[in-house]
Amino acid sequence: MAITYHLVLLSVLLPLAGGASLLRYQCGKNFTGDGILASNIGAGLADLVRESSLLGSANSTRGAGDNTIYGLSLCRGDVTSGDCSTCIADAAGNISAACAGHAQAIVWYDICLIRFDTEDFNGKWKNGSGWVVRSSREAPNPSIFVPEVEELIRQVTAAAAGAGGRLFGRMARVIRRLEGLAVYGMAQCTRDLEGGSCRDCLDLLAGWIPVAGGCRNSSGCNLLYSSCVIRYETYNFLSPVDASSSASLQF
Structure with a gap:
């Protein structure tokens, strides 16, 4: 599609x-x-x-x-x-x-x-266009950072799609190989969607993270679509989420 x-x-x-x-x-x-x-x-x-x-x-x-x-x-x-x-x-x-x-x-x-x-x-999400609004700041060591962000987004996507009627997930992930850098992420769908459709919509957005013209090598990014959104940043934009020594934290 x-x-x-x-x-x-x-x-x-x-x-x-x-x-x-x-x-x-x-x-x-x-x-x-x-x-x-x-x-x-x-x-x-x-x-x-x-x-x-x-x-x-x-x-x-x-x-x-x-x-x-x-x-x-x-x-x-x-x-x-x-x-x-x-x-x-x-x-x-x-x-x-x-x-x-x-x-x-x-x-x-x-x-x-x-x-x-x-x-x-x-209940319909497939027809439309989306926007990638990304930070102009480059990610530190993209070969390490980008796969870690992709894993973070996989986890928040699963949390959102499995969250019942709320369809919202958030998490902080500590990247040990980047001196304990914390990355904060969230995923959310509009509440007219079912869990399976929510997951499909978020998977579409997640595919824009590593590509040129998408979030590639950016330290922060907003992925916007009519029925779902994804965001990650290297600062805490969530309320409240604290990073700790754990590799992944869900709230």
């Missing part, structure tokens, strides 16, 4: 006022002069903002027929309800402005995402 992905280089993530960092957004399906469709998009986003903080995720359906809008939101599994609520509100406001006049959109932050579409995407 061929899926398009795009590469973005970042030296740092730029936090917004609420503390979350905007990574990417993508708009599609232009429309003009349809007040009903625009109203349904606004109402659907309002539903997601209102409901997301309760469980860290929400779905919405507004309208009927060709004017139906399906929406979904997701917060990273380790963030507080307050941070989740703030991020979703920021995401809804920004995607409304950035993708005005579009009936399909998705926005990724470092701790949340929102998407909407006229097509019912629930």
Whole structure:
């Protein structure tokens, strides 16, 4: 299955006022002069903002027929309800402005995402494009670092796919051959997926880690897709995860 992905280089993530960092957004399906469709998009986003903080995720359906809008939101599994609520509100406001006049959109932050579409995407992950947002800092000794990261991601992927309804896994891994360097990783799927589909989506993203044009030789990377995300860093971006002398730690 061929899926398009795009590469973005970042030296740092730029936090917004609420503390979350905007990574990417993508708009599609232009429309003009349809007040009903625009109203349904606004109402659907309002539903997601209102409901997301309760469980860290929400779905919405507004309208009927060709004017139906399906929406979904997701917060990273380790963030507080307050941070989740703030991020979703920021995401809804920004995607409304950035993708005005579009009936399909998705926005990724470092701790949340929102998407909407006229097509019912629930339970479907195979159609779409993804983004690789990687650090401009090179990894130390890539011949050692990259295989260790791949093993870390295999473990967090298995944890996420086996996590029941949460579909979230996080872990720290200490690389002894790199003077005890700790690498932190997470994997998460949107909650409309089953465990098997979650694993398939994450496996697709994990395949971008070692390749040129993907995360290759980068010290940190965000792998973004409409139904799943993976991230690893050499600093602790998770809340809370502490590295110890153990080779792998799951939280």
